[in-house]
Amino acid sequence: MQKGLTNFFEEYLARDTIFAEKKAIQSSYIPSIISHRDEQINQIASIIAPSLKSERVSNLFIYGKPGTGKTLSVKHTTSKLLELAKSKGVPLSTIYINCKLKKVADTEYRLIAHLARECGKDVPDTGLPTSEVYRMFFSSIGASEKTYLLILDEIDVLAKKAGDEILYNLTRINEELKNAQISLIGISNDLVFVDNLDPRVKSSLSEEEVVFPPYNAPQIQGILKERAQLAFKPGVLAEGVIEKCAAYAAREHGDARRALEVLRVAGELAERGNSPTVSISHIDQAEEKIEKDRISHIISTQPKQYQAILYSVLQTAEKKEHVFTGEVYEFYRALTAKTGLRPLTQRRVSDVIAEFDMFGIINAKVISKGRYGRTREIFLSPHLQTENVTLVLQKALDL
DNA sequence: AGGTATTCACATGAAACTATTCTCTGAGTTAGG
DNA sequence: TAACTCAGAGAATAGTTTCATGTGAATACCTGT
Numbered sequence: 418m419q420k421g422l423t424n425f426f427e428e429y430l431a432r433d434t435i436f437a438e439k440k441a442i443q444s445s446y447i448p449s450i451i452s453h454r455d456e457q458i459n460q461i462a463s464i465i466a467p468s469l470k471s472e473r474v475s476n477l478f479i480y481g482k483p484g485t486g487k488t489l490s491v492k493h494t495t496s497k498l499l500e501l502a503k504s505k506g507v508p509l510s511t512i513y514i515n516c517k518l519k520k521v522a523d524t525e526y527r528l529i530a531h532l533a534r535e536c537g538k539d540v541p542d543t544g545l546p547t548s549e550v551y552r553m554f555f556s557s558i559g560a561s562e563k564t565y566l567l568i569l570d571e572i573d574v575l576a577k578k579a580g581d582e583i584l585y586n587l588t589r590i591n592e593e594l595k596n597a598q599i600s601l602i603g604i605s606n607d608l609v610f611v612d613n614l615d616p617r618v619k620s621s622l623s624e625e626e627v628v629f630p631p632y633n634a635p636q637i638q639g640i641l642k643e644r645a646q647l648a649f650k651p652g653v654l655a656e657g658v659i660e661k662c663a664a665y666a667a668r669e670h671g672d673a674r675r676a677l678e679v680l681r682v683a684g685e686l687a688e689r690g691n692s693p694t695v696s697i698s699h700i701d702q703a704e705e706k707i708e709k710d711r712i713s714h715i716i717s718t719q720p721k722q723y724q725a726i727l728y729s730v731l732q733t734a735e736k737k738e739h740v741f742t743g744e745v746y747e748f749y750r751a752l753t754a755k756t757g758l759r760p761l762t763q764r765r766v767s768d769v770i771a772e773f774d775m776f777g778i779i780n781a782k783v784i785s786k787g788r789y790g791r792t793r794e795i796f797l798s799p800h801l802q803t804e805n806v807t808l809v810l811q812k813a814l815d816l
Numbered sequence: 817a818g819g820t821a822t823t824c825a826c827a828t829g830a831a832a833c834t835a836t837t838c839t840c841t842g843a844g845t846t847a848g849g
Numbered sequence: 850t851a852a853c854t855c856a857g858a859g860a861a862t863a864g865t866t867t868c869a870t871g872t873g874a875a876t877a878c879c880t881g882t
Contacts, residue, residue, distance in 0.1 A: 524861080524862075526860090526861060526862085527861090527862095541838065541839065542837085542838070542861090543837060543838045543839075543860070543861050543862075544837080544838040544839030544840075544859085544860060544861075545838090545839065545840085545859095545860070545861085546859080546860060546861090547860085547861080549860095720864095722864095741825085741826085742825085742826065742827085743825070743826070761864095761865075761866090762865080762866060762867085763826080764827095764828090764865085764866075764867085765864085765865060765866075767826075767827065767828085768828095771827090771828095783826090783827065783872095783873095784873085784874095785824095785825095785826095785872075785873035785874050785875085786824080786825080786826095786873090786874080786875075787823090787824085787873070787874040787875025787876070788822085788823060788824060788874075788875040788876045788877085789823095789824060789825075789874095789875070789876095790823085790824040790825025790826055790873095791824080791825060791826050791827065791871095791872060791873060791874085792825060792826050792827080793826080793827080
């Protein structure tokens, strides 16, 4: 057995890999040229260029669907700008913050605290009043005569969670500062996000706008080819693989990131299966694997209450194809009585079910049954392998 | 028959509450001078 | 007397509960024919 293991590892080492430069298709990879985004990059560049002369830069709002290269383009443009500023001695800083990251910048306090830390202040995670953190931030930034470009990625998440007051405060920061200047670059996946914004915030935040349209199939093919050329050894990709991958992404509203992920996973699958080439069937498998992994990851990391609720959904929906919230809740109450779990209210359970729907683990839609009320009609997702998940849940809930 | 009113069974929203984690402050305590 | 300790007051936050209000269409109930 152990001998076999050693052999396995040795073989693994000796094995010829199909990857040449694997990191070229990993999501963290930043390509040196960004295809099909010249127009947008030029727009961004011309908008932020005045910062090189220490002039005020208009606030910029960028939006487009996921995987359309927004973040990449902004990072690319600003890093070039920063390089130049450095060499010319222009006092310019960019601060990039992803507002979606939990525990980093998803509330007003944390966002400002993060900014203050970027400016060299030591701010605790909690305990201080928010106004105090603002003060610290101002005091550290206000001293120098510097221009800051503040890039807020996924700004819609922040606004949804913490309200648009923060954004209003941010747009007004300049009025409080004597020397320094701050300009905002907001990036959002949500296309209607701006419309639901407070008009005051809206007008000052989106002084300039840049739209990133989805990639079309040929463009995605182009991108995939470029990356694949770097990532894989020549001749590894079978005929039609790129096309298939691009077609998949086009279906997913032109999400290049997804396409690259599928290609990477397909490559990993091929390699693990000892196949010298990546074939079309690997793509299919990769798609499926990604979805499955996503679901099982979500399920296993959920808290107990969520698991209990999901278990209730599975159990009640098992034979019937669809169930209503009330039935799930009834089962759930019985379950909590049996397991000693503190039962949540129906209100809460309703929200949890809605969340599962968001995750795509189940399909729930609100229907009206006329005289018989209004409720959610819950279907199981076709991706969900009921038996497997049930087992996992049973174990987690020790039933 | 056609039209209006009810009604159900939750959905959805907002506010308030709970528990936890953390800072800051000032009173009390301690140890050394 | 300076340094230290420690409890209490305030904050931020996540996860809920409580209270209030909303809602879409199948039925019940009319109304005039």
